[in-house]
Amino acid sequence: MKNVLYISLAFLLLAACGDKQDQSVEEIISGADLETLRARRSSISEQQRMLETDIEKLDSAIALLSDEENYPLVSTIVATVSPFNHFLELQGDVKTRQNVLVYPEMAGTLDQILVKEGQRVQKGQLLARIDDGGMSSQLAQLRTQAELSKTTFERQKRLWDQKIGSEIQYLQAKANYEAQKDAVAQAESQLGKATIRAPFTGIVDDVIKDEGTVVSPGPGSEVFRIVNLSDMYIEVEVPERYVGSISEGKEVKVYFPVLGDSISTQVRTTGNFINPNNRSFTVEIPVPNKNGKIKPNLTARVMINDYTNEEAILIPQSIISENAQGEQYAYLAADPENGIAIARRSIITTGLTQGSEVEVLSGLKDGDRVIKEGARSVKDGQKVELLNQE
Numbered sequence: 001m002k003n004v005l006y007i008s009l010a011f012l013l014l015a016a017c018g019d020k021q022d023q024s025v026e027e028i029i030s031g032a033d034l035e036t037l038r039a040r041r042s043s044i045s046e047q048q049r050m051l052e053t054d055i056e057k058l059d060s061a062i063a064l065l066s067d068e069e070n071y072p073l074v075s076t077i078v079a080t081v082s083p084f085n086h087f088l089e090l091q092g093d094v095k096t097r098q099n100v101l102v103y104p105e106m107a108g109t110l111d112q113i114l115v116k117e118g119q120r121v122q123k124g125q126l127l128a129r130i131d132d133g134g135m136s137s138q139l140a141q142l143r144t145q146a147e148l149s150k151t152t153f154e155r156q157k158r159l160w161d162q163k164i165g166s167e168i169q170y171l172q173a174k175a176n177y178e179a180q181k182d183a184v185a186q187a188e189s190q191l192g193k194a195t196i197r198a199p200f201t202g203i204v205d206d207v208i209k210d211e212g213t214v215v216s217p218g219p220g221s222e223v224f225r226i227v228n229l230s231d232m233y234i235e236v237e238v239p240e241r242y243v244g245s246i247s248e249g250k251e252v253k254v255y256f257p258v259l260g261d262s263i264s265t266q267v268r269t270t271g272n273f274i275n276p277n278n279r280s281f282t283v284e285i286p287v288p289n290k291n292g293k294i295k296p297n298l299t300a301r302v303m304i305n306d307y308t309n310e311e312a313i314l315i316p317q318s319i320i321s322e323n324a325q326g327e328q329y330a331y332l333a334a335d336p337e338n339g340i341a342i343a344r345r346s347i348i349t350t351g352l353t354q355g356s357e358v359e360v361l362s363g364l365k366d367g368d369r370v371i372k373e374g375a376r377s378v379k380d381g382q383k384v385e386l387l388n389q390e
Contacts, residue, residue, distance in 0.1 A: 025040065028040050071340065071382075071383050071384050071385040072374055072377055072378050072382065072384050072385065073374060073384070073385050073387050074333065074343075074371045074372075074373060074374035074375070074378060074384045074385070074386060074387060075371075075372050075373040075374065075386070075387045075388050076333045076369040076370060076371055076372060076386060076388075077315070077316075077369075077370050077372050078367060078368070078369055078370075079313050079315065079360070079364045079365065079366060079367065079368040079369075079370055080313070080366060080367075081311045081312065081313060081366045082311075082312060082313075082314065083308070083309070083310050083311075083312065084308070084309045084310075084312030084314060084352075084354070084359055085251070085305050085307070085308050085354075086305070086306060086307040086308070086352045086354050086359075087253065087303035087304060087305055087306065087354065088238070088242060088246070088303065088304045088305075088306045089301065089302070089303050090236045090237070090238065090301075090302045090303075090304065091236070091299065091300070091301055091302065092234040092235060092236040092285075092299075092300055092302050093234065093235075093297050093298065093299060093300065094232050094233070094234055094287055094294055094295065094296055094297060094298040094300060095232070095233055095234065095235060095296060095297075096227060096228055096229065096231060096232050096233070096296050097231065097233075098200050098202055098226075098227065098228035098231060099205075099225075099226075099227045099228070099296055100199060100225070100226055101208075101222040101224070101225050102127065102196060102198075102199065102222065102223055102224040102225070102226060103217060103218070103221055103222050103223065104130055104193075104196055104215045104216065104217060104221060104223060105193035105196075105217055106130060106190075106193040106194055106216075106217065107214075107215065107216035107217065108130040108131045108132065108133060108194065108214070108215065108216075109130065109131040109212060109213070109214050109215075110128060110129075110130055110131075110209055110210070110211055110212060110213045110214075110215050110223065111128075111129045111130055111131045111211070112128060112129040112211065113127070113128045113207060113209075113210070113211050113223075114126055114127055114128060114129075115127050115128075115204050115207070115224075116204065116207065117204055117205070117206060117207050118203065118204065118205075119203070119204045120201075120202070120203050120204075121198040121201065121202065121203070121204060121226070122198065122201050123198055123199070123200050123201045124197050124198060125197060125198045126195055126196075126197055127196045127197060127198055127204075127223075127224055128195070128196040128223060128224075129194060129195055129196075130193075130194045130195070130196070130215065131194070132191055132194040135187065135190060135191045135194065136191060138187060139184070139187040139188060139191055142180070142183050142184045142187050143184055145180050145183075146177070146180035146181055146183070146184045149173070149176045149177040149179075149180040150177050150180075152173050152176070152177070153173040153174050153176070153177035155173075156169055156170045156173035156174075157170060157173075157174075196223055196224070198226060199226065200226070200228055201228065201230075202226045202227050202228035202229070202230075203226065203227055203228075203229060204224055204225075204226055205225045205226065205227045206224065206225040207223075207224060208222050208223055208224060208225065209221075209222075209223045227296065229289050229292055229294070229295070229296075230289060232286070232287040232289050232294055232296070233268070233284055233285060233286050233287055234254065234284070234285045234287055234300055234302060235282055235283070235284050235285075236282070236283050236285070236302050236304075237275070237278065237280040237281075237282060238270075238280055238281055238282070238283050238304070239279065239280050240274050240279045240280060240281060242306055243274075243281060245306040245307060246267065246270060246283060246304055246306050247267065247270060248266075248267050248268065248269060248270060249266050249267060250266060250267045250304055250305050250306070251264070251266060251304075251305040252264070252265050252266055252267055252285050252302060252303065252304050252305070253302075253303040254285065254287065254300050254301070254302055254303075255300065255301040255303075256294065256298060256299070256300050256301075257299065257301065258298065258299065259293055259294070259298075261293070263287065263288060265285055265286055265287065265288065266285075266286075267283055267284075267285055267304065268284045268285060268286045269283070269284045270282075270283050270284075271283065283304065285302060285304075287300075307352055309351075309359065312351075312359050312360075313359070313360045313364050313365075313366065314357040314358065314359055314360070315330065315357065315358060315360055315364070315370055316356055316357060316358075316372065317353060317356055317357065317358045318356070319331075319370065319371065319372055319375040319376075320348070320350070320358065321375070321376065327347050328347070328348050328349070328350055329345050329346060329347050329348060329363075330345075330346055330348055330363070330364070330370055330371070330375065331343045331344065331345055331346070331370070331371040331375050331378055331380075332344045332345075332346050332364075332368055332369060332370055332371065333369040333370075333371055333384060333386060334369075336369065336386060339385060339386050340383055340384070340385055340386070341369070341383070341384055341386055342381060342382070342383055342384070343371060343378040343379065343380060343381065343382045343383075343384050344380065344381070345380040346363050346364065346368075347363055348360050348361075348362065348363030348364060349361045349362040349363060371384070373387070
C-alpha cells in the first residue's frame with residue numbers, strides 16, 4: 001500500500017511541473033506576464049490541495065487495514081529500597097568566642113609594637129611594650145636590696161642555729177628579707193603591666209594604635225583585635241516542633257554561599273530553653289576551619305538531619321497525581337510482555353520530601369515498575385508501550 005502511495009505522489013508531482021502548453025515555470029517567469037504567472041500559481045496550488053486530500057485518505061485507509069495497535073509510549077523507573085535522610089534547612093552566621101579587643105593595663109606611651117596585622121600569635125606572646133617611666137630601674141634596685149637582705153638573713157640564721165646571737169636579730173633579718181621579697185614581687189607585677197601579651201592563640205586581626213600613642217586602661221584605648229579562627233561555630237534557631245528530632249551528634253551540612261564551599265559536621269549542643277518570643281531553641285554547630293577561609297559573621301546555609309529511614313522508597317514528585325477524594329496515586333506498568341504493559345493505578349501514602357523526590361510510605365513495594373514519562377497521559381487499565389526501564 002505504501003508503494004502505491006509513493007508512485008501516485010510522484011506521478012502527480014511530475015504532472016504539476018508541466019503545463020498544457022508544455023511551458024516550464026522558468027519559461028513562464030522569463031515571459032514576465034503577470035496574468036500567466038498567477039494562473040500557473042493557482043493551478044499548482046490546486047494540485048497541492050488535491051495531493052494533501054489524497055494523502056489524508058490514504059493514511060486513513062492504511063490505519064484501518066493495519067494490524068498494528070498504537071499504544072501510549074511511557075518510560076518506567078524501578079521502585080528500590082534505599083536509605084533516606086531528610087534535612088531541615090536554616091540560616092545562621094559564623095561566630096567565635098575568641099574575638100576580643102586587647103587593652104593596656106597601665107597608662108603610658110606605647111613604646112613598641114612587635115606584631116603585624118594577620119600575624120599568628122601564641123597565648124602569652126609579647127605584642128607590645130609601654131614606657132614604664134623608670135620602673136625597670138626601681139625594680140633592679142629592689143632586687144639588689146632583696147639579695148642583700150637574703151644574705152643577711154641566711155647568715156643570721158646560721159648563727160641562730162648555733163645558738164649565737166639574739167633571737168630578735170634573727171627575727172629582724174627574716175622580716176626584712178620577706179619584706180624585700182614582697183616588694184620585688186609587687187614591682188615585678190606592676191612592671192608586667194607595661195607589656196601587652198596575647199590572651200589566647202589566634203591571629204592579629206587589627207593593630208589599632210600606633211607607636212608613640214599615649215594609652216591608658218579602659219574604653220577607647222584598645223590596641224589590638226585578636227581572633228581565633230580555629231574554634232568557630234554556628235548558632236541557629238530551630239522551631240520547637242523539631243525538639244524531638246534534633247539532638248547532639250546529628251549530621252549537619254553547611255554551605256557558605258560567598259565562598260561556594262561546603263563542609264560536613266555534627267550538632268554539638270542543643271538548647272534546653274524554648275524562646276517564648278519565637279517558639280524556638282538554639283542549636284550550636286562547630287565549624288572546622290583548616291584553611292582559614294571561614295571568617296566570623298560569614299553567612300551560612302545549614303542543613304540538619306532531622307529524619308532518617310534506612311528502608312525508604314523514593315519516587316519523583318512530578319509523577320504523583322491526586323484524585324477527587326484527595327488521594328495521591330501513581331501508575332505502575334503491570335504484567336510487562338514484549339515491551340507492552342498495563343497501566344495500573346496505585347493509591348499511595350507519601351512522607352517527607354527532599355528536593356524533587358518524595359518518600360512513599362505505602363502503596364509501592366521494592367521492584368515495582370513505576371511509570372515516569374507519560375504518567376499523566378495514561379488511564380487505569382490501559383495498555384502502554386515501554387520505551388525504556390531505569
